[in-house]
Amino acid sequence: MAFSSIEFLWLFMPLVLALYLALPPRARNALLASLSLGFYLWGAHALLLMFLASIGFNYAAGIAIARDRERGRPHRALWVLRVAVAANLACLLFWKYTVWAVEQLFDTHPSIVLPLGISFFTFHGISYVVDVWRGTARPMRRLADYAQYMAFFPQLISGPIVRYHEIDEQIRQPPPRAQRIADVAEGFPRFALGLSKKVVIADPLGGVVAAVFDGGGTPGFGMTWVGALAFAMQIYFDFSGYSDMAIGLARMFGLRFPENFRRPYSAVSLTDFWRRWHMTLSRWFRDYLYIPLGGSRGSQSQTVRNLFVVFFLTGIWHGAAWTFVLWGVFHGTLLVVERLTGIAALEDDRAVVARRAATFVAVLLGWVVFRANSVGDALQFYKAMIPKPGVILDLPLEVSQAFTPQAKLALAIGLATLLFPRGLVIGRMLQDRWSGVPLAGRALAIATLPYSTILIAAGSFSPFLYFRF
Numbered sequence: 001m002a003f004s005s006i007e008f009l010w011l012f013m014p015l016v017l018a019l020y021l022a023l024p025p026r027a028r029n030a031l032l033a034s035l036s037l038g039f040y041l042w043g044a045h046a047l048l049l050m051f052l053a054s055i056g057f058n059y060a061a062g063i064a065i066a067r068d069r070e071r072g073r074p075h076r077a078l079w080v081l082r083v084a085v086a087a088n089l090a091c092l093l094f095w096k097y098t099v100w101a102v103e104q105l106f107d108t109h110p111s112i113v114l115p116l117g118i119s120f121f122t123f124h125g126i127s128y129v130v131d132v133w134r135g136t137a138r139p140m141r142r143l144a145d146y147a148q149y150m151a152f153f154p155q156l157i158s159g160p161i162v163r164y165h166e167i168d169e170q171i172r173q174p175p176p177r178a179q180r181i182a183d184v185a186e187g188f189p190r191f192a193l194g195l196s197k198k199v200v201i202a203d204p205l206g207g208v209v210a211a212v213f214d215g216g217g218t219p220g221f222g223m224t225w226v227g228a229l230a231f232a233m234q235i236y237f238d239f240s241g242y243s244d245m246a247i248g249l250a251r252m253f254g255l256r257f258p259e260n261f262r263r264p265y266s267a268v269s270l271t272d273f274w275r276r277w278h279m280t281l282s283r284w285f286r287d288y289l290y291i292p293l294g295g296s297r298g299s300q301s302q303t304v305r306n307l308f309v310v311f312f313l314t315g316i317w318h319g320a321a322w323t324f325v326l327w328g329v330f331h332g333t334l335l336v337v338e339r340l341t342g343i344a345a346l347e348d349d350r351a352v353v354a355r356r357a358a359t360f361v362a363v364l365l366g367w368v369v370f371r372a373n374s375v376g377d378a379l380q381f382y383k384a385m386i387p388k389p390g391v392i393l394d395l396p397l398e399v400s401q402a403f404t405p406q407a408k409l410a411l412a413i414g415l416a417t418l419l420f421p422r423g424l425v426i427g428r429m430l431q432d433r434w435s436g437v438p439l440a441g442r443a444l445a446i447a448t449l450p451y452s453t454i455l456i457a458a459g460s461f462s463p464f465l466y467f468r469f
Contacts, residue, residue, distance in 0.1 A: 002464060003191075003245045004198050004456060012039065013249075016153075017184065020253060025174040032253060033147035040116065040156060047115045050091075051151070057087065058125040059146045062132045062139040069135070077133060084129040092122045100320030117157040119317055123284055124150055128164040130288055137165040145171050154249035158242050158464055160260040160280040163287065167255065175254040187251030189442035193426065194244025196448040198464070199455045202238035204410040205230045207402040213371050215398050219384040223399055228364050228385070230407075231371045233414030236265065238465045239278070258283075259425075265363070266422040268355040270334045271344040273363060281317075285310050303339070308332045318370075323378060327370040334362060352422075360418065 002008060016035050023031055041048045061084035068077035096119065099112050128149070131137040140146035149171055155162055175183060212219070212227025219227075243260035250257045264277035274282050286295075293306045308329075315328015338344040346355075365382070372378035395403065 003242065003249075004195055004452075004464075006456060009453065009456070017252065021180055021184075025176060028174040028254070029142070029148040029171060030144040032153075033144050033151055036148070036151040036153040036156060039153040040151060043157075044116045047113065050095075050115055051121065054088070054091065054121065054125055055147050055150050056143075058084065058128055058150070059140065059143055061129050062146070063141075065129060065133050066139040069133070081129055081133040085126055088122050088125045088129075092118060097316075097320045120159050120161060121150055121156065123161050124164070126288065127161075127284065131164040131168075137168045140168070140171070152250070152255075154246040154253075155257065158239070158246075159278075160243055160246060160257055161284050162257055162280065163284060166258060170255050179254065183254050184252045187248040187253075189445045190248030190251065191245050192248070192449045192452075193445040194241040194246075194248060195452050196445065197237040197241030197244065199452040200448065201410045201414055202234050202241060202465075203455070204404065204407040205234040205237075205414070207404070208399065208407050208411075209234055209371065211396075211399045211402040213373065213377070215396070217396065219381050220394075220396070221384055221387060223395055224368075224381050224384045226395065226399065226403070228368050228381075229415065230411055232265075232364050232367050233411055235367065235371075235465055236261075237414060242464050262425050263417075263420070263422060265360055265418055266356060266420065267359045267363075268348055268352060268422075269338055269343055269346070269359055270331060270362060271338050272348070273359060274331070274335070281314070285314060289313070300340075304336050307336055307339070311335065322375050323369050323372055326375065326378075327366055330366050330369065348422075356418075356422075 016032075019031055019035075020028065037048065037052075040051060044051065061080055064080045065077045065084075068074070068080060095112065095115055099110050102108060102110050128146070132139045140149070149162075149164065149167065208230040209227060212223055212230070240261040247257045247259070258280055260278060260280050262276040262279065264273050267273035267276055290306055290310050293309060294302055295306060296303045311328045311332030312325065313328070314331070315324045315326070318324045318327070335344070365385075368381050368385075369375070369378040372381060
């Protein structure tokens, strides 16, 4: 059940909000946990049993780790942690990468249904046991409280990836009744903003992207650049729209999620880009992999190795395909180059326009291999993107038909945001004060909601891109 579906907007969300507003604070976590599991059952069906097993296993592991720490048995707690992390990773590896590995080794095509959101809830489970072992957060004693952390429907399928220590006290202390209406009023405009991003900008571009990357035939110069720009706008507004909806929904239920995007296409370097794109994933890898590997504390060669490990895994985390591996290696290589040349250490206000343009082009080229159906297709696209004498700018018929006036407007709006000041983050503008710019932003976000719902009712719905990851 997607946030931008009729069933969610007109049935599930109103029902959950009504129950939440009616029940006492102490019942919040049990309510949200049970309804979130129902939300997961809607799309996952029998795979719910696997998710329940993951919840029960990590809950028990956290209790065992805390007990061993309290009783002065750190070595035993460490072994429980190792087993828990290994079990979570084994589950992720089996469900997500078995089919790909078998295809590479034996040229056969087995079929395994990928559990919804497995990349996200596996990282949540690992965050829980690691944070309990480190002592940065207490374990949940009530299973309903822990299930609420793992299964909370706003972030269950596509994040943000909320590290356990960021939210454990918020789960333990539900807000009083008197604060609930204010929370709903704060969160709803953020949800409306995300829905508009998804339906008004990302979805119309989906047809163009599909026509370019999936249409077959020989790619041409104009077609490849239109497709690359359309996909860059589609994936950003789709995923940041989902994150806005998740953050807004969480706020409506009294929880404050971390931000996940901060104008990534205004970055002045790839290093800056990864401080702004999918920030919760970057922080997860930093805290639970990069720093434990040594971070940047060792020699330069060790730092380079750590960066390559992190971005190789960042790429393959997105999916079992060589295209994702190459995308991760591409970003890791550029980050290493920036570090070795000193680009990463430059002041942000130096040569801003040139650096923003160069960074966007680099990110755009990376999106080509990310979206391509194979490495061979990506190479054809790159070759076609190089201008040549007598180059043809006309679009093929199938791309022209998909490039409707609505899609052209969506692409124009998306590209126009590249010109905004770097510090202008619209989602954050809707927070806090109910006056001035935040109030105008809330009003505008809510005003776009009827148009978005009309588009959904008209049948223009498409799934979120990150559902596949």
